[in-house]
Amino acid sequence: MDAKKVMRSVFSFCSRAMVLLPTFLDGLAKTISSRKGKSCPCDVGREAANTLAKEARRNESILSSTAAVKISKSSRLASACSKRGRKGVNQDCFILWEEFGCQEDMTFCGVFDGHGPWGHAVAKRVRELLPSFLLCKWQEALGVGSSQDWNFEMEFDANLQHFDIWKQSFLKTYAAVDQELKLHRSIDTFCSGTTASTIVKQGENLLIANIGDSRAVLATTSDDGSLVPLQLTIDFKPNLPQEAERIKQSKGRVFCSHDEPGLYRVWMPNDETLGLAVSRAFGDYCLKDFGLISVPYVTQRKITSRDQFVILATDGVWDVISNHEAIQIVSSAPDRENSAKLLVECAARAWKLKRRGFARDDISALCLFLHTTETNRFDPPLKALTKSTWRQN
Structure with missing residues (x-):
């Protein structure tokens, strides 16, 4: 054979x-x-x-283009959509992998927002590398964990071990992907890179890892039955105190240029032409010696019956749509299959209203629903964003 x-x-x-x-x-x-x-x-x-x-x-259990996906034997449902901005080639991309690694109870999803001349190529390369690398690192971590000589006289927290295994897997994966990009011969990553916001859903656990300012937001229900947002990631901007301190200790600089008030960037010690608006990213090796890192922030959440769905989206959404607006838009979609498209269309409309004079950014969103049955609508649609408005481009 x-x-x-x-x-x-x-x-x-x-x-x-x-x-x-x-x-x-x-x-x-x-x-x-x-x-x-x-x-x-x-x-x-x-x-x-x-x-x-x-x-x-x-x-067809991997989704990496605008569509809705549902595996016939799967209880999960997701939709995703991406819209090119007004700055040239679309540098956003995403991936959703159901039955991740041939595991029926696992789903991997991620969004990536490239920047710089080669940003589109960097984002696609990371999308290609990261899931497979994560499977390898997770396998390695499970092998180490199973062979450890645990002291069973001490109180053992199985959930903590589970999270530690995934955390180490994510940390090693992000480091390996960044190194692989550095050695890539056909992609120039010196002044180009990408953000990454990734999630593994394993049974009733969410494992979240992110760098940059692509964001994950969970929609959950409050005691009064209304839908409320819970941000699962940190927007890693250079002016965050902890980030700024690391950058300054590495001889990098953090400030706003005169023509971009309020927009903080990482700068090299003696160069004001290569500023970057995030403090963590894949690639961008011109800044890696000056405080920029690719170390992800890794967290976990136990899914409850109140948790409804997760939105993964690039900053093209979050620059003009609040967390609360986003979950309201998705929950008000006529069907789940078109929820991501509705959010992207709403964000495109909001760019016209809120960012007049600015070139619209690429806009990408992925919605991962956590339960099989659709719940009732929670809050009435936001008055400022009617359904007719959402459907306008």
């Missing part, structure tokens, strides 16, 4: 029954390794993860 047939049989089995990812990847890695001779374990693991990604694309 050749390698392709072996892999097909493995994937067929995986689609019929739940398979633990470490065991699955180990078996797939051995299959690849036995046909290619000696290989570095990390390279074999990465190839196995890439094979999973290719199979997921064939099965």
Whole structure:
């Protein structure tokens, strides 16, 4: 039996029954390794993860263009939309991978906002690399965790271990992706980069990691039944006290230029031509020695029955739409499949009203719903943003 047939049989089995990812990847890695001779374990693991990604694309469980996706055997539903701005090529991109790593209870999603001359290429490259790298790092972390000599006389917090495994996986993944970009021969990342806001939904847990100012917002219900927003990420701007202190200690500078009042950027010590409006990003190696980092802020949340959906969006949305407005727009969509499109259209309209004279930014949004049945509408639509207004471009 050749390698392709072996892999097909493995994937067929995986689609019929739940398979633990470490065991699955180990078996797939051995299959690849036995046909290619000696290989570095990390390279074999990465190839196995890439094979999973290719199979997921064939099965249409990866979404990376404007559409709605629902796997027939899945209880989850998501929609995504992206609209090019007025600045040239669209530098935003996104990905949603249902049954992430062949796990029925896992979903990976992320949005990426490129900047600089090669920003579109950097964002797409990160979208391509990050999910597969994360699978590898998670497998490695699970292997370490299972072999640790735990002291069972001490109180053991299983949830904390679960989060620590994912946190280390995200931290190592973001570092590995950034290093891979630095070595990429055909993409110039010296003055170009991308933000990243990523989520793994594993069962009833949300694991969130982000750099830059793309944002994740959870819609949940309050005691009185109204829908309220909970921001899951931090907008990493250079003027945040902790960020500014790190940048200054690295000899970088933080200030607003005369023609951009209120917009703080990271600047090199003796150069005012390469300012960056975020304090954490992939790429942008001209600033990596002066305080810019690619270390993600990683958090978790246990999903409750009150939690309805998560919005992942680039700053093209958040620059003109508040968290509360965003969740109201999504919850008021006539159907879930068009919720992201409605939010993007609303943001495009808001750019015309609130940012007159400014070139509209790229606008991208991904909505991940957490329950199978749609709940009742919570609050009446915002008076300032009627449905007829949302549908205008």
